[in-house]
Amino acid sequence: MLDTLTGYLHEHFPLSGALGVAVESWDGRTLRLRAPLAPNLNHHRTAFGGSLSALAILCGWAALHLKLGEGAGRWRLVIQRSAVDFDAPVQADFTASATIPDGAEWARFLRTLERHGRARITVGGDLLSAGRATGHHEGVFVASPL
Amino acid sequence: MLDTLTGYLHEHFPLSGALGVAVESWDGRTLRLRAPLAPNLNHHRTAFGGSLSALAILCGWAALHLKLGEGAGRWRLVIQRSAVDFDAPVQADFTASATIPDGAEWARFLRTLERHGRARITVGGDLLSAGRATGHHEGVFVASPL
Numbered sequence: 426m427l428d429t430l431t432g433y434l435h436e437h438f439p440l441s442g443a444l445g446v447a448v449e450s451w452d453g454r455t456l457r458l459r460a461p462l463a464p465n466l467n468h469h470r471t472a473f474g475g476s477l478s479a480l481a482i483l484c485g486w487a488a489l490h491l492k493l494g495e496g497a498g499r500w501r502l503v504i505q506r507s508a509v510d511f512d513a514p515v516q517a518d519f520t521a522s523a524t525i526p527d528g529a530e531w532a533r534f535l536r537t538l539e540r541h542g543r544a545r546i547t548v549g550g551d552l553l554s555a556g557r558a559t560g561h562h563e564g565v566f567v568a569s570p571l
Numbered sequence: 572m573l574d575t576l577t578g579y580l581h582e583h584f585p586l587s588g589a590l591g592v593a594v595e596s597w598d599g600r601t602l603r604l605r606a607p608l609a610p611n612l613n614h615h616r617t618a619f620g621g622s623l624s625a626l627a628i629l630c631g632w633a634a635l636h637l638k639l640g641e642g643a644g645r646w647r648l649v650i651q652r653s654a655v656d657f658d659a660p661v662q663a664d665f666t667a668s669a670t671i672p673d674g675a676e677w678a679r680f681l682r683t684l685e686r687h688g689r690a691r692i693t694v695g696g697d698l699l700s701a702g703r704a705t706g707h708h709e710g711v712f713v714a715s716p717l
Contacts, residue, residue, distance in 0.1 A: 437612075437613065437614035438612070438613055438614065438619050438621075439609075439610050439611070439612060440589060440590070440610065440611060440619055440621060440622050440625075442589075443586060443588075443589030443590075443610075444586070444589075463585075464585050464586065464589075465585070465586060466583075466584070466585060467583065467584055467649075468583035468584065469647060469649065471649075473584050473586055473625075473628075473629075474628045474632075474649070474650040474653060475584075475586060475624065475625030475626070475627075475628040475629050476586050476625065478621065478624040478625060478628060478653055478655075479619075479621030479622065479624060479625045480621070481621075482619075482620045482621040482624060483619075483621050486620075501615060503613075503615065503617075503620070503657070503660065504620040504657055505656070505657055506654070506655070506656050506657065507620060507624055507653070507654070507655045507657075508652070508653070508654045508655075509624075509652070509653045509654075510651070510652050511649070511650055511651055511652065511653075514649065
């Protein structure tokens with residue numbers, strides 16, 4: 426399943442190839458995507474903030490895509506707002522996590538989507554490298570009819 | 572000068588090549604970077620939010636780098652916080668702009684940097700495509716000793 430998602434991301438988001446994205450894990454609520462440092466370097470030889478931001482946005486989107494499951498094909502799912510805090514330089518390969526909100530919030534999102542054909546949800550997560558958090562991100566996503 | 576900056580970005584930020592970044596204009600205060608749609612598509616065949624976010628962050632960083640001029644080499648300049656609003660789907664090639672704050676704010680930044688060896692500045696700008704604004708971004712950058 427994880428390889429299938431990696432392939433899907435590379436096929437539909439060509440920047441995934443340049444970022445070197447691979448799916449690390451998905452437990453039904455939290456998705457982790459990883460990327461190598463080398464293609465994502467900046468002028469200080471640490472990870473470029475734009476790469477971290479792109480991985481975080483992709484992770485939030487993909488977590489929602491996975492959670493929607495077979496229903497994902499019915500909706501247009503796009504990011505409306507992204508906020509990323511960069512707390513420490515990233516000096517090695519890195520991962521982004523994204524966690525779907527808990528049961529009640531997810532149920533509200535699905536109910537609003539079914540009733541009104543449009544709903545908004547916030548997905549947050551961490552940026553991690555070498556075993557510690559290096560930042561945090563939050564994405565507001567909107568689902569609407571295709 | 573613009574070609575020199577394009578070359579610098581591609582050399583030091585390898586993701587620039589994948590994004591297809593080129594410098595469009597710099598008037599001493601506002602920088603515009605452009606990127607083609609094709610390598611930055613998402614699953615809906617519009618621009619991937621992660622690409623827009625990466626271009627915006629690169630634009631803010633590069634505007635500060637240009638404005639610091641010969642002094643740029645003395646400082647470590649990194650992004651601390653990024654916020655991007657995506658207001659409309661991007662269906663063509665796109666640009667990000669970043670505008671250095673006005674004289675007093677810029678002077679305060681330089682003065683703090685010289686006095687304390689560390690200073691923070693916020694740079695904002697627009698995302699544009701096909702002649703209209705499709706979003707807005709704001710980046711908080713920190714300069715500190717190399």
